[in-house]
Amino acid sequence: MAHEHHIPSARFMTIILGLLLTATALTVYTALKIDLGQVGNLIIALLIAAFKAALVVGFFMHLHWDNRFNACVLLYCLIAAGTFLLFTTIDMTSRGAVDPWRAVTTPPPLVDNARERAIADGRLDEHGNPVDEHAEDHGHSAESDGTDHGADHGADENVSH
Amino acid sequence: MISTLAYIPELLLASAAPQTIKLGVGLSRQSSTLAANHDLLFWFITWLCVFFFVLLMGLGIFFTIKYRRRPGVPQQRCVAHNTPLELLWSLGPLVILIGIFFWAFDLYMDAHVAPAGAEEVTVVAQKWNWSWTYDNGAATREFANVANTDVPVFAVPAGKPVKLIMTSRDVIHALYVPDFRTKIDVFPGRYTTLWFEAMEAGEEHYLFCAEYCGDQHSQMAAVIKVLEPGVTAGGPPANIPWQDELYGDWKSRMAFDDRPLKEVGATLYITKACNSCHSIDGSVGTGPSWLNVYGSEEKITGGTTVTVDENYIRESILVPAAKIVEGFSNQMNSFQGQLTEREIMALITYIKSLSEEGRVELEAAPAE
Amino acid sequence: MTTTTAHDNGHHGHHDVSYLKPKGGALVTIWDWMTTIDHKKIGVMYLFATLLAFFVGGVFALLVRAELLFPTVTNAAGDVTGQIFDPSTYNRLFTLHGAVMVFLFIIPSTPAALGNFLLPLMIGAKDVAFPRLNLLSWYVYVFGSVVALIAIGLSGVDTGWTFYTPYSTSTEGEHWQVVFMTLGVFILGFSSIFTGMNFVVTVHKLRAPGMGWFDMPLFVWAIYATAIIQVLATPVLGVTVLLLTLERVFQIGFFDPALGGDPVLYQHFFWFYSHPAVYIMILPGMGIMSELVGVHARKKIFGYRAVAFSSMGIAAISFIVWGHHLFTSEGELVSAIFSFLTFLVAIPSAIKVFNWVATLYKGSIAINTPMCYALAFLFTFSIGGLTGIYLGALAVDLHLHDTYFIVAHFHYVMMGGAVIAFLGGIHHWWPKMFGKMYDERAGLLGFTLVFIGFNLTFFPQFLMGANGMPRRYATYVADYEPFHQASTIGSWILLAGFLVHLGAFIHSLVAGKPAPANPWGGLSLEWEAESPPIEHNFAHEPVIHHGPYDFDDVVPPHCDPADYPLPEPIESDSVAPGKHAH
């Protein structure tokens, strides 16, 4: 069996690159200029990204001319990831369907802690407004490491429902 | 280990502890309205499985004996697949199982949809104890010994649905009442609900924590006591008459507990589960022991030392992480907003009563 | 049948000696084994490593059972009885029992030990597709185990083998233990991925000429389905454990509500891998079962295609049922969907059991240790499978979730299924792997002890669980004491059974009789090779003349026809002893 690999022509590949770059420009343009609401923007962005992904997978990764089995592997992988996404999303969105109590969540205290620290060391005045005179961000570097367990772990009682 | 060996004869011979709760092999008592329907499905599945199991094992053992290998006797030729038979034994069980699915889903929805007008009780689970608060503010003060620990007894009315609205203060727990055949996880930062209707008044039921939550997960139990929803015994206009039966005398004075501070402190030591970490006999647990702690010098992580006085105890109750005694980890939840001023004083008085210096101070200036 | 010209590469001369023959002094042999890319040697190394892990996990299990012999009681005098370990040590014991058994033993055991050894032999290949990747998979397994052992050395974790958050991300005093254990699991995941990749490509590309998909033994089908699950599910465990470590170290907050995340999201991440993982555990066991029942009953497997496709069916459906582990924590709509799909996944397993029992019909059933384990598998796996129906039914799961009923169910499926099949498989292929026979009487004694001990340990747990005994309890209400005592006594009998097997294996290695090439009269390709097989498996490339289960038409290789008489052909146009007579 001779090696009958399909060798793509340079011109064809450059056209594909051109398509990809224009699609990138298009997605940036639509994101900044056109506002179709959060869901609309998401769908447009995902469609363009899917088109670019198809170009890369189909031609740059040679899947179009490969034997069918590599495409099957990619397909099974996307189906598995899709199932994972689908059922997890159904669960997370339908949590309060039967009993509204189950959809109530309490926000984490992280931002409040940051604001209290800022008030304590003077970057904010007591009721949380930025101190005006030299308002440039001289924020000190993050605490030594992320493992500081100072924050109270139990979500305290300020339930907003 | 040695001490255990010495007790083996006694433990083996002693019948299981006096059975407050009847427990037969055929599932514990059916004490909630849903338990009966659940057991119907449970036994249907059981007999279905027994039938198929006996059929399969019978055939297997029969074939093994009938066709055991005898020297010189070959196996008999026979067809190696039979599509109708194979279809039968794959679609047949499927139909039965789908039937079980719908039956179970129907019961599941009954268990998850609380009837209107159910008694609402707020339940807070935290590392290693349950605390129920009824909607008129009453909380339990009665205890029972379950699995070697003092656990609270919660009252529920007979014949009236009760809906528990639950959240956790630290990790995931799960409220499980075997006799009511129902269970739901309790999440931090989120609410979950569970409802049941107890049938027989006067019965007591175990309540276990079913989601692993740490060291004393097996001690995080409680007892549910079912009461006659009796007529109000002349107490204040509580809108839940059945509570008066259990707490009649105590409930009316719930707001202001005129018992001596030391006694109230001793009760809080159990109801707020201080006993799960702080011992009063000197033994070191997850937290320092309270015996002879009042007035003593304690070394704090970070090198400073502090005398254990009223302010230190109050600060450790409200902001535990502030000054942690050397060698202990920051595991204590804050009790901010959970204890009235008088209750904090009661706890301080109780701690004082546990040390010589404290007792001297109490005689000198009674706290009342 | 195409007979290919057996072309052998040049340097085949000194390769037709047993793969076990040392190549020189002790050091040379050790170096040869440490750097081998021979699938047989890697399979044997995996076998001994996973058996060692099994005994370590087993010790933890025995300590757990010993603690539960008596409930903890503080009598009037204030001294505590019935407690060997304090609760936090007990929690570490059951966590490490779970973690060691799942990640170090049962996931790699059959696929990597027996699968590595037998897959190339059964499809007539010289080695797996990527031999060096196979060795890398072994060293990643060793490295991952070492990292996990570091965590155990540092006093271990007490979060349960499921590492549920926010407990696992907020326990005090265990920071580095949890980080090391999760990193160990992350590394072990890659060992599973590499093995899975290797087997999928091997089955596709390296089958002997003339061996179609339906001429392969059913063990190869099961290993192929397991490999697909390993490739598609293990990465999600990788990302879950990686996120858990990052959450623990950098507080990224995906799973801890105090940082904005959602613990149920972690449970979805974890169980999306862990349910397919339980099929990684049982499918190879089912593959072994098809071989054992076929060879020892000398009967063509009833419904070969049904059994093969049910392996693939299990692999496919296993990805859409993970939610039945979350029935008490997820929403109602998705619980209903998962409960319905869970009943679908029960069907392929049921089909397999029905086919195995049908295979026994009109067979010639030999009673030896492998066949005893096969019949025991039918008994215990049926109980394990049938009790799954209780847990798939939503209402009953509300009662039984996180009780000892669940502990009994998964032990009946994992130990009663995968471990008993693994023991049957080890006995079945022991002569082929080591060229030595094991002592039949010791095997049967070990089997009897294991069977009795297993059932005595885990059947009382069904009763306890149905009566509401919750899981992972260091002490319990006195009402459950008789069940716990029966279970603990059963665990001692189980220990005795495994020690008998260990002694029999060691005796066989040291002083066993040399084994014939085909002791059981098997027809699949591995029985055509010598025992133990030569370096390149087959002197000349095997040619496929008959299917793996054509016992009615073909006298097994290396066997005396008198021992394996053939039934006379049926008078009507008898099925010619063709290649695909199925």
Place this chain on the structure above:
Amino acid sequence: MTTIPAHDNENAGAANWERYRHQPHWRNNQDEYDAAKFGMWLFLSTELLLFSGMFVAYTIFRIMHTETWGNASHHYLDWRIGAINTVVLLISSWTMVMAIRSAQVNHQRALRFHLVVTILCGLFFLGAKVGFEYLPKLAKGEVPGSAFDYIGSHGYVPSDYDPLFLGLYWVATAIHGSHVLIGVGLLTWCLLRAGKKHFGPKHFTALENVGLFWHLVDLIWIFLFPLLYLVG
């Protein structure tokens, strides 16, 4: 992917890639090549599933905290850096394809040139990400968890779930960045082997597999860029 046995070098003047012979357990080079590519696609599917975890978390948190996602991404992330990085990665994918093509037509110099350009693009991507995004964010305390120390600026008050969004941003881009780093390492290895003429019309398996990995890294970024930087 195999090293050429040393003793083959001296007896033939032809370049190494001509004398490559398949491993003993294969029947011919074509089978080995197909198997290697099939194995690589299996590995790529495991990488995709690794990132699927990130995309599932993104979707769930976007649905649960839509308003935070609405303005957080515009405030914290600068789309210009993202756009430049996307263009750089697309160009590097193109040069990768040209590298494989030159190997197939035996233009050894073009092969080395394209490999170098791809490596430079990768390094630029990493430099831009760390220099323009990670370090300034660290300085301003825009990090997840209790180290979150950002108090908002120009009238933007951080919402409760901003640390979560930042957690997602940091984890997704850091894991993607580590894969870009691994890709650059693999490309350097290919460059060294290209120098010894290991790749040619008859043997370029390793080069193509590294190319597939590099395209995968670009593929992940094609989805990460709009989801994190643009749409928010």
